[in-house]
Amino acid sequence: MKIGRVEYRDETFYVQAIEDGARMLRIDGDIFGDYKVTDQELNCEEVRFLIPVDYSHRKQKLVQVYCFGNSFTLLRPEVAERYIREGKRDQSVNIWQRIFARPHTSLTPDGQSIPILPEDDNDLLHEPEVVLVVGKEGRDIPQGRAMEYICGITCGNDITTKRFFYWSSKGSGSAEGLAEIEASGETYYESGIIDPWKKIYDKTTHPDGMPTIVPWLGAKSLYGSIAPWMVLGEDINYENLDFDFKVNGEVRIKSNTHRLKPKTNLPEMISGLSHIVTLIPGDLIFLGTDFSTAPWPPIQVGDVLETCVYDRQKLLVKNCNQFVNP
Template sequence: MRIATANLGAGLETVLLQEDGSAHVLGMPIAELIGKGPAALDRLRTSGGLPLLAPGEFTLAAPIPAPAKNVFCVGRNYMEHIAEGDRAQKQEVGVTQVPVFFTKPPTAVTAPDGEVPIFPHLSTHIDYEVELAVVIGKPGRDIPRERAMEHVFGYTIINDVTARDIQRKHGGQYFKGKGLDGSCPMGPWIVTADAIADPHDLGIRCLVNGELRQDGNTRDMVFDIPTLIAALSAGMTLEPGDILATGTPSGVGYAMEPPQYLRDGDIVTCEIDGIGRLTNRMRAMGSAAKRVA
């Protein structure tokens, strides 16, 4: 099943997408739906009489447009990406013994087909990273690896947009360079876990203006999804609606020779087999401060 958040102009609705592009309105916020578990979703799906939106009556927001927490992310989780990063930075970090975690704030979340703001007065080294994202459905702390997949509600796509120069300026730590407004395009929907036979065997790609830049497979993760969930949940409760991006394969812009960074008007498309396609345009923003009421 494909669960999405539909933007009707006057508000947002959680919907069950149909093959013909229409959508059944499920009548509750997506975070609430996820928290009720698969049984509630099955009841809604089979109850009949759900309002139907025709194609063209809605656009898609990010599937979880306002996460209750920061989006959890994993760095350095594909061997070839680790190698290209070490080569580009003239270092030899290699594979870490445990996963490298960081986060992106909720203000970074951007809708599919939405514009991603980039800030030339702050950064001229904007990069892309296609990632498989896991949506947690069942709460837990100290989740054992062998039970971890029971806690997965479904999967979506994230583009971990990164300001590399800001990342380096702040000592190489990830948060600031990866946490700018709009730097977490997400979507276009959540595919429920029962619809993905093996999340560790999915083709994963990123194209910039139609040019294939990243072309990998989730089987190449250093730390698989059960390992990531077990490590992240150690001493820390994961809750329904939490999002975990699992890392990116090789082909990022800063590791190309010469480096290729994103500019105003560039179109980035992230694809994962069995899930779909997430496309966003980069939009340069001015330096004027935004007033917050």
């Protein structure tokens, strides 16, 4: 079942897609609890899509947006083969990763324009991702039951504002910090391991081992997008979903969720997250970006970004937004 959330004639409510969204029926109630699909059909021309989950308090708990970083294998196939031949360590099996949250206010609904602030021109990194939808509350979930807590998927773009993120060991600003790191020797991509974060952490670590850069809130609070629909309650092959990403119609990423690192599969990710926070219905979990084709040009004014997710060659969800001048 394909579910969205809309503003329609001064009301806000969930809708069910009919004919892949060509028609819509109103839903009364809470889609994560008691609800009813009515026979009220909407005039699609009057519909304005919102973020697909309701972020109001549910039983005194607020729905959250969680994100995983460094979750996909980072080796290009040809480099992985060379590493195997040479007996080198494949960083794609490194269990180390980062979990962070982003404010839901940073997610622009599908179809709406996203203004780029002047200070962020040439500074935005796109990160198209498959997004899981949590269906029931859970804490300390065992891996063997983790997928029982997921009720569907959507997709979005976990955009990074790099001026908050790239810092040097001296604490200088983004451009200077990045230049200092790159001037120090090997670039992030020179070795064939596409890991733009490792070099930064190597260069910005206190003697006690704590990284000096943790500016996730700033880097993730300004820009992002989310698809209009969630696909819920269907037989979704979560661990074998194709997804692709285009900028102005040009394909930049083609990947699949089976490229998640061997030691960071979906059950482990969900279980691990639930040991840090209590998951509640409606929480969104961004699974991370496949950086194997990086580096990419920064987002420009006028760019149209489109992310699509497929299950067994069937299009499930699509997210499309254009970046504009403020």
